[in-house]
Amino acid sequence: ETGVTQTPRHLVMGMTNKKSLKCEQHLGHNAMYWYKQSAKKPLELMFVYNFKEQTENNSVPSRFSPECPNSSHLFLHLHTLQPEDSALYLCASSSFSGANVLTFGAGSRLTVL
Amino acid sequence: AQKVTQAQTEISVVEKEDVTLDCVYETRDTTYYLFWYKQPPSGELVFLIRRNSFDEQNEISGRYSWNFQKSTSSFNFTITASQVVDSAVYFCALSEEANFGNEKLTFGTGTRLTIIP
Numbered sequence: 001e002t003g004v005t006q007t008p009r010h011l012v013m014g015m016t017n018k019k020s021l022k023c024e025q026h027l028g029h030n031a032m033y034w035y036k037q038s039a040k041k042p043l044e045l046m047f048v049y050n051f052k053e054q055t056e057n058n059s060v061p062s063r064f065s066p067e068c069p070n071s072s073h074l075f076l077h078l079h080t081l082q083p084e085d086s087a088l089y090l091c092a093s094s095s096f097s098g099a100n101v102l103t104f105g106a107g108s109r110l111t112v113l
Numbered sequence: 114a115q116k117v118t119q120a121q122t123e124i125s126v127v128e129k130e131d132v133t134l135d136c137v138y139e140t141r142d143t144t145y146y147l148f149w150y151k152q153p154p155s156g157e158l159v160f161l162i163r164r165n166s167f168d169e170q171n172e173i174s175g176r177y178s179w180n181f182q183k184s185t186s187s188f189n190f191t192i193t194a195s196q197v198v199d200s201a202v203y204f205c206a207l208s209e210e211a212n213f214g215n216e217k218l219t220f221g222t223g224t225r226l227t228i229i230p
Contacts, residue, residue: 004157031216042117043204043220056217088156100146100208100216101163106156 002026004105006091012111013081021076021108023091029103030096032074034066037088037107049074081112115140117207119221126195127229134190134224136205142166147181147188148206148218158204164188192226200228 004025013019025032034046048056049068063085065077074091088109092102116139126132138147145166150158162172164181172179176193192199202225206218 009156033216040122040222042222043218045217048217090156090158092158094216100218101148101160102158102216102218103160104150104158109156 004091004093004103006089006105006108008108009106010109010111012113013078014113015081015083017081018077018079020078021089021091021110023074023076023105025072025074025091025093025103025105027093027103028095029093030071031094032068032071033092033094033102034074034076035090035092035104037090043090047076078110081110083112086110086112115142115145115207115209115219117205117219117221119203119205119224121224122222123225123227125227125229128197129194131191131193132195132226134192134203134205134226136188136190136221138186138188138205138207140207140209142209144209146208148204148208149179149188149190150204150206150220152202152204152223154201161190195228197228197230200226202226 007022031050033048036044036046045058046060047066052068063080067075088107090107091105094102118137147164149161151161152158169181178191180189202223204223205221208216208218
């Protein structure tokens with residue numbers, strides 16, 4: 001595996017379900033990010049982790065719960081979501097010496113019924 | 114607050130035509146970085162270019178070229194002799210000074226480019 005890998009690529013869930021999105025980076029980067037991409041909206045930064053520590057929470061509702069067990073893995077736990085949470089969730093990573101260039105995964109397409 | 118505007122929502126051109134994607138930004142920072150990313154149908158955003166605010170030289174990379182003008186706060190992207198593989202959504206983005214692992218990029222809404230064979 002190379003780059004940033006996200007699983008699952010597609011997820012359909014009901015509003016009462018609990019599911020998780022997984023992201024893994026194989027680049028040796030120290031920072032990982034969750035972005036939300038909704039139709040006709042700019043990408044929204046949700047969370048940032050730097051060396052496993054959360055450094056940014058962009059006022060994200062508590063029904064989204066991130067977890068970063070190490071610098072290579074990032075999870076987004078989902079619980080009691082709303083239909084408006086349907087979107088493409090993109091994970092990204094960057095390195096300390098990477099001059100603020102983010103490397104993105106292919107995203108997890110989430111549909112909330 | 115930072116803001117990026119990509120006024121062109123969708124553009125369609127016939128293959129081999131040149132096309133320019135516009136990007137206008139707003140920031141109060143004196144040091145900042147501008148980016149272009151490409152999002153093909155597969156979903157991942159692919160990094161194309163990074164330009165810092167002190168470097169106004171235009172850049173050319175193959176069929177791609179970028180025109181940075183601080184006077185008009187614009188960072189436009191031109192594809193010369195477009196090809197079908199250029200069909201994608203293109204995002205312009207802006208960030209404050211490099212924060213070594215805590216980067217906050219502000220993205221535009223993207224321009225969907227369709228190249229017609």
